[in-house]
Amino acid sequence: MKATIERATLLRSLAHVQSVVERRNTIPILSNVLIDASAEGGIRLMATDLDLQIVETIEAAVDQPGATTVSAHTLFDIVRKLPEGSQVQLSAAEGKMAINAGRARFSLQTLPRDDFPIIAEGELPxxxxxxxxxxxxxxxxxxxxxxxxxxxxxxxxxxxxxxxxxxxxxxxxxxxxxxxxxxxxxxxxxxxxxxxxxxxxxxxxxxxxxxxxxxxxxxxxxxxxxxxxxxxxxxxxxxxxxxxxxxxxxVIPTGNDKLLKLDPKSFMEGVDRVSTIASEKTRAVKMALDRDKITLSVTSPENGTASEEVPGHYAAQAFEIGFNARYLMDILHQIDGDLVEVHLADAAAPTLIRENDNAPALYVLMPMRV
The missing domain is CATH 3.10.150.10 (DNA Polymerase III, subunit A, domain 2)
Structure with a gap:
């Protein structure tokens, strides 16, 4: 096999395929990428971990068609360190692959392509x-x-x-x-x-x-x-x-009658600030709801206390509920608009979070005892 490829093209493709390859493998060939150069021009790169398989085709000048397998992570690291804009020449014969680019010369061990496992897809109806x-x-x-x-x-x-x-x-x-x-x-x-x-x-x-x-x-x-x-x-x-x-x-609640409306960005920033002192284990933040007044607070035996009022619209009866700060921020991070609806029932019931009735995404968060 002998082919010449532009470094940037090869690097981008290797970045995709090498991330499928596990770092530790009991089966040596699973650490390798299959490189298949066809007579029509073009190279097929393939990697697998036996559960997931990726095949990517890239343009290349093929002088001699053929196929071999070589360490995916090693090849990726080599190509990553080659000079920008260089042409990479790959040639394989007799259990070795030569990689030449500019003045750099590498020789890597290869394993036969016939040993490379391929996921049988079967019928995909x-x-x-x-x-x-x-x-x-x-x-x-x-x-x-x-x-x-x-x-x-x-x-x-x-x-x-x-x-x-x-x-x-x-x-x-x-x-x-x-x-x-x-x-x-x-x-x-x-x-x-x-x-x-x-x-x-x-x-x-x-x-x-x-x-x-x-x-x-x-x-x-x-x-x-x-x-x-x-x-x-x-x-x-x-x-x-x-x-x-x-x-x-x-678990998606349908009868949560207490509606809180607020700006997801300022709410998330408030949660982030008060949770700075939350203990790593629980990450609990308490939310006290009163008419148009939302108070976030954290009490940590090791670090102290923190509280912050965040703006919001709330007209139902006052109550308190606790959430894991990280889980709450993960959800708020997904809200693209400038308004989020939080549908609550009580301190122990699942809470529904969404942008509005017509939003494609909805989220449910279980409360914590705080």
Whole structure:
């Protein structure tokens, strides 16, 4: 194999594929990236961790077609340190790959391409397209709520499902048991009858990185066990989480009659300020609500006390409620408008947070005892 590629093109593509590769691997070939130069010109880069696979095609001048595998992180580090604007020449033969650019010369060990594992996709019967901007919005507004608890593995991803509400919709939800985020978008053509799927956290993170460079639409193909995102130059394939996502709609409150309206930015800044002295473990902030008067306070046995009044509109009866400051700020961070509605019931009931009735995203936050 012999090919020449512009450094910037190779670096951008390697940045995508090497992040799929785990730093520690018991199977040596999983540390490698597959580089496949075709006779038609162009190079295919491929990496996998056996659950997630990325394939990216880039332009290159191919002198001699062929394929090999080489350490993904090492190659990425080499290309990153090469001079800007340089042409990188890759040539592989007899278990070695030579990397030449300008005056720099490298030689790396390779492993045969035949040993490289490829995820068998099987049949992916559901196919639809989503605008890249919509997919970005879905991920950005839900992924902060994905659970990191390995014991509840079925919460370690974003749950996608279709439903027929007033009109056909596609819903995406994530929860860690303390907070819930859900985004509702119009159901794309072809998604009717799709199975309920849980897309794993790592796939979500890699997909979000790739979406940075996509303006058009993304083709989504899925079955009950696999999903594939076709982003043009890159194709991301992932196994789905084999588990049942809980019926989250049961925790979305419908009868919260106390309505608080405030500016999310000044509210978040107030929460951030008073939580400076909150203990690392609980991060609890208390919210005292009175007619058009909202007082945030924190009491910490180690550090002292803090309080701040924030402006807001509240006309219901006075009461106090406590929240985890970080969880509350994570949600407020997702609100784009200059008004947020907080629907409350009492100090122990789940609280509903959203921009307004028509906003695609809604959030549920469990209170804390303070």
């Amino acid at each position: 559901t196919k639809f397209e989503l605008p890249a901007a919509t997919l970005r919005q879905i991920i950005d507004k839900t992924r902060f709520a994905i659970s990191t608890e390995e014991t509840r593995y079925y919460l370690n991803g974003i749950f996608f499902h279709v439903s027929d509400d007033a009109q056909p919709v596609l819903k995406a939800a994530a929860t860690d048991g303390h907070r819930l985020a859900r985004v509702t978008v119009q159901r794309p053509e072809g998604a009717e009858g799709m199975p309920d799927v849980i897309v794993p956290r790592k796939c979500v993170a890699e997909l979000r990185k790739l979406l940075e460079e996509v303006d058009g639409t993304v083709s989504v193909s899925l079955s009950g066990t696999k999903v594939r995102f076709d982003l043009g130059a890159a194709i991301l394939t992932s196994k789905l989480i084999d588990g049942t996502f809980p019926d989250y709609s049961r």
